[in-house]
Amino acid sequence: MTNESPRVEQAAPTQVSAERLADSPSQGPRRVRAEEATVVILGASGDLTARKLVPALYALARQGYLSERSPVVGVARREKTDQSFREEMREALRVNADDAEWQGFARRLFYRQADLTNADGFTQLKSSLETIEREAGVSGKRVVYMATAPELFLPSIEGLHAAGMVPPPDGDETLRVVLEKPFGHDLNSARELSSRLGRLLAEEQTYRIDHYLGKETVQNILLFRFGNSIFEPLLNRGHVDHVQITVAESQGIERGRGGYYDKAGALRDVLQNHVLQLLCLTAMEPPSYFLAKHIHDERMKVVEALRPGEAGPVDRWAVAGQYTAGRVGGEAARSYREEDRIDPSSRRETYVALSVRIDNWRWAGVPFYLRTGKRLPERATEVAIQFKLPPQHLFTTVECEGDICDLVEARPNTLVFRIQPHEGISLMFSTKRPGMQYQIHPVTMDFTYTNAFHTHLPEAYERLLLDVLRGDSTLFTRSDELEAAWRFVQPVLDAWERPEHQPHEYAAGSGGPAAADTLLSRRGHRWRRPGTR
Numbered sequence: 198m199t200n201e202s203p204r205v206e207q208a209a210p211t212q213v214s215a216e217r218l219a220d221s222p223s224q225g226p227r228r229v230r231a232e233e234a235t236v237v238i239l240g241a242s243g244d245l246t247a248r249k250l251v252p253a254l255y256a257l258a259r260q261g262y263l264s265e266r267s268p269v270v271g272v273a274r275r276e277k278t279d280q281s282f283r284e285e286m287r288e289a290l291r292v293n294a295d296d297a298e299w300q301g302f303a304r305r306l307f308y309r310q311a312d313l314t315n316a317d318g319f320t321q322l323k324s325s326l327e328t329i330e331r332e333a334g335v336s337g338k339r340v341v342y343m344a345t346a347p348e349l350f351l352p353s354i355e356g357l358h359a360a361g362m363v364p365p366p367d368g369d370e371t372l373r374v375v376l377e378k379p380f381g382h383d384l385n386s387a388r389e390l391s392s393r394l395g396r397l398l399a400e401e402q403t404y405r406i407d408h409y410l411g412k413e414t415v416q417n418i419l420l421f422r423f424g425n426s427i428f429e430p431l432l433n434r435g436h437v438d439h440v441q442i443t444v445a446e447s448q449g450i451e452r453g454r455g456g457y458y459d460k461a462g463a464l465r466d467v468l469q470n471h472v473l474q475l476l477c478l479t480a481m482e483p484p485s486y487f488l489a490k491h492i493h494d495e496r497m498k499v500v501e502a503l504r505p506g507e508a509g510p511v512d513r514w515a516v517a518g519q520y521t522a523g524r525v526g527g528e529a530a531r532s533y534r535e536e537d538r539i540d541p542s543s544r545r546e547t548y549v550a551l552s553v554r555i556d557n558w559r560w561a562g563v564p565f566y567l568r569t570g571k572r573l574p575e576r577a578t579e580v581a582i583q584f585k586l587p588p589q590h591l592f593t594t595v596e597c598e599g600d601i602c603d604l605v606e607a608r609p610n611t612l613v614f615r616i617q618p619h620e621g622i623s624l625m626f627s628t629k630r631p632g633m634q635y636q637i638h639p640v641t642m643d644f645t646y647t648n649a650f651h652t653h654l655p656e657a658y659e660r661l662l663l664d665v666l667r668g669d670s671t672l673f674t675r676s677d678e679l680e681a682a683w684r685f686v687q688p689v690l691d692a693w694e695r696p697e698h699q700p701h702e703y704a705a706g707s708g709g710p711a712a713a714d715t716l717l718s719r720r721g722h723r724w725r726r727p728g729t730r
């Protein structure tokens with residue numbers, strides 16, 4: 198026996214040429230490489246184009262990720278000139294008309310009027326695009342962004358197909374089509390849409406966007422889990438007591454969205470997509486390679502293993518809520534039924550909480566509580582992993598409120614991914630309170646992006662549009678994942694369509710309906726206040 202400590206083998210640093218790094222989507226380029234393509238936005242008169250898409254493309258262009266030659270062409274039914282479209286976008290981005298960078302970008306912005314339900318419109322669009330591309334000196338690569346109403350997805354892609362604008366996936370020309378949500382309204386409609394689109398577009402030409410996957414902090418869940426060695430061994434049924442995933446919003450129904458929202462509701466709008474994506478990233482196994490197929494496969498296994506948290510009727514594990522009038526952030530807020538373009542007798546849920554489990558070796562028996570809602574007290578999105586308590590309570594502390602004091606035992610360690618706001622990660626653990634006794638005290642180790650990096654976080658749409666330009670589908674949803682997510686929520690959708698169903702009421706500005714608290718208290722748990730450290 199010697200006293201030498203065991204040697205830790207250090208892997209030799211791998212040397213990779215900068216050229217190769219620039220080509221590797223998963224490693225991400227160290228050097229900026231400008232992508233050249235024509236970006237066509239169908240449905241360009243909608244809010245998404247001005248609020249998200251054009252700002253993201255402008256940001257990519259300014260950072261050198263989008264080549265100076267790439268045209269961006271907005272297409273919609275309304276009549277507009279290139280000049281009026283440029284002016285509208287400039288106002289939306291709040292840039293000065295004489296800003297030289299903007300002027301350079303604006304010269305590549307075009308607008309073409311077309312009726313997307315009419316096949317002739319696409320023939321004309323094709324020839325317009327060819328002219329624009331010839332003058333810009335680009336060819337062979339197009340990204341078509343479907344920013345239209347969902348009912349126009351299929352007619353538009355049929356139109357592209359009929360006009361000969363969908364090249365074979367393995368040919369010299371590239372077409373990538375980005376589809377915004379909602380992708381279907383339920384399992385059957387999503388299947389139907391997938392199968393009909395599948396006859397027109399290959400899977401590698403189809404990019405189903407979930408903007409949550411483009412958020413820096415959401416991607417960091419994977420990096421934190423698989424780029425460190427000390428946390429991952431704890432993330433399983435042996436150590437985790439339960440997990441809470443929250444997407445809370447303080448806003449109500451934005452003007453103009455009522456028509457869509459009253460048909461969708463919180464389950465379809467946020468839980469079926471954004472919340473389930475957060476769940477997959479938190480629970481999935483490490484992929485063998487950090488490549489799209491491997492990551493999709495692992496996410497898919499999680500959705501396939503999802504089960505209701507409790508047996509019996511849906512209301513044992515799913516709660517629907519709808520907000521009534523109240524106060525949010527000190528201001529009066531009207532009820533959901535009084536919002537713009539909402540049916541005054543609507544039963545649509547603005548809040549949903551689910552108790553679910555993941556039936557696999559790693560997570561068997563660990564409750565996952567999911568919730569999302571509008572008109573909650575604050576905007577806060579987070580994943581909180583609560584660990585089991587130590588097996589024995591050796592320490593306590595005295596906590597007093599007024600004259601009443603309690604003996605308090607250890608609080609559970611909690612690891613929190615703060616997706617927004619105050620983006621970061623915190624870990625709550627216990628320490629000794631200074632003094633002559635062994636008193637236990639909870640403290641937090643906190644990482645925040647602003648303190649650590651002093652840089653602005655890229656917008657989700659910047660990252661996602663760049664990935665489409667590069668042909669990396671890692672952060673997009675594959676059709677089987679999407680179908681599995683619909684399959685899981687379908688029994689809840691069915692139950693909530695029944696005539697006897699009524700959502701539970703909660704006052705705007707409160708934490709949600711009381712029934713959602715019962716969902717957890719039945720198992721000895723309670724919701725965290727989202728956003729707390």
Ligand code: BG6
Pocket residue numbers: 446466467578
């Ligand atoms: C969208 C929903 O997908 O996500 C909206 O349609 C919701 O209703 C939004 O407000 C939340 O996204 P974020 O990025 O603001 O958390």
